[in-house]
Amino acid sequence: MEALVMMLTVFVLAVFVGFEVISKVPPLLHTPLMSGSNAISGVTVLGAIIATGAAVTTGMRWLGFVAVVLAMTNVVGGFAVTHRMLGMFRRKK
Amino acid sequence: MLNLLYLLAAVSFIFALKMLASPKTAVVGNLTGALGMLVAIVATLYAGGVVDFPTVLAGLALGSLFGALLAALTPMTAMPEMVGLLNGFGGAASALVASAELVRVHHTPEESLGLVAIIAIALSLLIGWLTFTGSMVAFLRLREWLLGGRPTLFFGQHWLNLAIFIAAVLTGVLLVQKPEVGPPFYILTALAAVLGVGLTIPIGGADMPVVICLLNSYSGMAACTTGFVLNNNGLIISGSLVGASGIILTNIMCKAMNRSFTNVLFGGFGATVQEVGAAGPGGPKTxxxxxxxxxxxxxxxxxxxxxxxxxxxxxxxxxxxxxxxxxxxxxxxxxxxxxxxxxxxxxxxxxxxxxxxxxxxxxxxxxxxxxxxxxxxxxxxxxxxxxxxxxxxxxxxxxxxxxxxxxxxxxxxxxxxxxxxxxxxxxxxxxxxxxxxxxxxxxxxxxxxxxxxxxxxxxxx
Missing domain, CATH: 3.40.50.1220 (TPP-binding domain)
Structure with a gap:
């Protein structure tokens, strides 16, 4: 119970921080915001690493392996494409 | 120690999102987020109780390769598809982690999971798989490999979706009562996958901005529920940040179309084709x-x-x-x-x-x-x-x-x-x-x- 309350507290506060931070992003940058936050949602790779690293059966190891690959594709693809996109935004010289 | 580093990563994500608000700081912001992720991954490898390093490292390498190729080769015109695809990957990964966790409990019954973790597994399966299949439908539709741009709404679609959702929730309850790799687990996975398709198919091409935002939000929520499964604050914070960001963008998009959230989700907007043309009600127009x-x-x-x-x-x-x-x-x-x-x-x-x-x-x-x-x-x-x-x-x-x-x-x-x-x-x-x-x-x-x-x-x- 204690742990649940703690986790819920973290969850609720993080949602508020999220709302606060994102509402200030201008439409100009909505696509990089999406791909950037997309990369952050790949954070599930941490869970995938833990699950794969502690696999007790072959089945679990395979599930974990696929999860690591997919999540890491999400992370690297997301951050890299955001970087590429942001590099194109420039002011009038 | 590990949790402290996760906190550091979470803070870097918050800064990353904050700095994405201005074109001047956005590049640094994105790099800050990437750095935070790197720290979190290295910390997990070091202190996350990893035994089987070859499998994990091979997965990381393969994923990095795919990600880098996708990012480098995708033309800018195909960005919506790319984001859609990656959303789906994140959702699937979360669901797979929850599945792996269930397999672990199934084989080591002495380490029983808490009720919270089991409920989170059920939620993670539901949200994760529906994010995955929903994103795949969006991806195929944006590529125009499927259905073209028009919404496809068949009679009773919404009722069918509702029925699938209720069935999924009931199956989830069964899974929570008896957390093992059995029929409820497989059925829940299948129902979630079907629901993802059912929810996305009625939404037409012009409403794609909303769908993409929504799926983005879902992928964050899936990561968040995985955090509840593993009792991992890093995942909970990051997942809810993304969940919130997706909801805000969804809201902005709905406002820009003067339509309510439910209308976009359930409207099947434009599913009925109007008779239009140069000959409107006032005779032929020039x-x-x-x-x-x-x-x-x-x-x-x-x-x-x-x-x-x-x-x-x-x-x-x-x-x-x-x-x-x-x-x-x-x-x-x-x-x-x-x-x-x-x-x-x-x-x-x-x-x-x-x-x-x-x-x-x-x-x-x-x-x-x-x-x-x-x-x-x-x-x-x-x-x-x-x-x-x-x-x-x-x-x-x-x-x-x-x-x-x-x-x-x-x-x-x-x-x-x-x-x-x-x-x-x-x-x-x-x-x-x-x-x-x-x-x-x-x-x-x-x-x-x-x-x-x-x-x-x-x-x-």
């Missing part, structure tokens, strides 16, 4: 048809020109041509601006990215609210592949399905040029009175070809 030479002459004598791009510009990959035309105009001392509607294109900010790719400076990109007051003083507006977002019926015709939607008031400019393939209505299937206005000139043809012809005609003058 359009003024122009050619490149005539249009170039009008452009040359203008002082201010505004481009209003839409999805058609993306399809025709016309952004570089538009920049070329804009350069010709600027050379002649004509003021050039771009009017960007929030839902123009297939994802939020789609037009901005394409024009940035064509090296249009971002201070020439104007948001709808700011540019609308300038249209009455604008000499020429060139509409390129946009339809519903410039449809004055949204302002005047209360019977129109898009009535009340905020639009770019291009019809208030002195001259409007519309570059379009034909008089066919857009994705929403709504006739556009803009085309029949006396100050509108229709330029029929492929967006890219026509814009290049205009630039050429301008040079010939």
């Amino acid at each position: 359009v003024r048809r122009g050619d490149a030479e005539e249009a170039a002459m009008i452009l040359e004598s203008a002082r201010s020109v505004v481009f209003a791009p839409g999805y058609g510009m993306a399809v025709a990959q016309a952004q570089h041509a538009v920049k070329e035309l804009a350069d010709e105009l600027t050379k002649r001392g004509i003021d050039v601006k771009y009017a960007i509607h929030p839902v123009a294109g297939r994802m939020p900010g789609h037009m901005n990215v394409l024009l940035a790719e064509a090296q249009v400076p971002y201070d020439q990109l104007w948001e709808m609210e700011k540019i609308n007051s300038l249209f009455p003083e604008t000499d020429v507006v060139v509409v390129i592949g946009a339809n519903d977002v410039v449809n004055p019926a949204a302002r005047t015709d209360s019977s129109s399905p898009i009535y009340g939607m905020p639009i770019l008031d291009v019809d208030r400019a002195r001259t409007v040029m519309v570059i379009k393939r034909s008089l066919n209505p857009g994705f929403a299937g709504i006739d556009n009175p803009l085309y029949y206005l006396p100050n509108t000139m229709m330029l029929f043809g492929d967006a890219k070809k026509m814009v290049l012809e205009l630039a050429e005609a301008l040079r010939q003058l």
Whole structure:
């Protein structure tokens, strides 16, 4: 119970921080915001690493392996494409 | 110690999102987020109880390779698909982690999971798999490999979705009561996958910005539930940040279309095709048809020109041509601006990215609210592949399905040029009175070809 309350507290506060931070992003940058936050949602790779690293059966190891690959594709693809996109935004010289 | 490093990563994500709010700090912000992720991954490898390093490292390497290739090779016009695809990957990964955790408990019953973790596993399976299949439908649809752009709504779709959802919840309850790899686990997985398809299929091409935002939000929530499974605050914080960000963007998109969230989700907007064409209720309407030479002459004598791009510009990959035309105009001392509607294109900010790719400076990109007051003083507006977002019926015709939607008031400019393939209505299937206005000139043809012809005609003058 204690742990649940703690986790819920973290969850609720993080949602508020999220709302606060994102509402200030201008439409100009909505696509990089999406791909950037997309990369952050790949954070599930941490869970995938833990699950794969502690696999007790072959089945679990395979599930974990696929999860690591997919999540890491999400992370690297997301951050890299955001970087590429942001590099194109420039002011009038 | 591990949790402390996760906190550091979470803080870096918050800074990353914060810095993405301005083009000046965005690059550093994105790198900050990437660095935070690197720290979290290394910390997990070091202190996460990993035994089987070869499998984990192979997975990380393979994923990095795929990710890097996707990021480097995807053209800017395909960004909506790419984001959609990656959303799906994140969702699937979360669901797989929850599945793996269930397998572990199944084989080591002595380490029983808490009730919270089991409920979180069920939720993670549901959200994760529906994010995955939903994203795949969105991806296939954006590629136009499936169903085209029109919404597909068959009779009773929403009731069927509701029934599947209820069945999924009931199966989830069974799974929570007896957490093992058995029929409830497989059934829940299958139901979630079907639900993802059922929820996405009725939503049409023009509503894709909303779907992409929503799936983005789901992928964050899936990561968040995985955090509850593993009792991992790093995942909970990051997942909820993304969940919140997706919801906000969804909301902004809905407002820009003057539609409620539920209407987009359940509306099947534009599923019924209206009978439209040049012969409307008031008899046959006439359009003024122009050619490149005539249009170039009008452009040359203008002082201010505004481009209003839409999805058609993306399809025709016309952004570089538009920049070329804009350069010709600027050379002649004509003021050039771009009017960007929030839902123009297939994802939020789609037009901005394409024009940035064509090296249009971002201070020439104007948001709808700011540019609308300038249209009455604008000499020429060139509409390129946009339809519903410039449809004055949204302002005047209360019977129109898009009535009340905020639009770019291009019809208030002195001259409007519309570059379009034909008089066919857009994705929403709504006739556009803009085309029949006396100050509108229709330029029929492929967006890219026509814009290049205009630039050429301008040079010939």
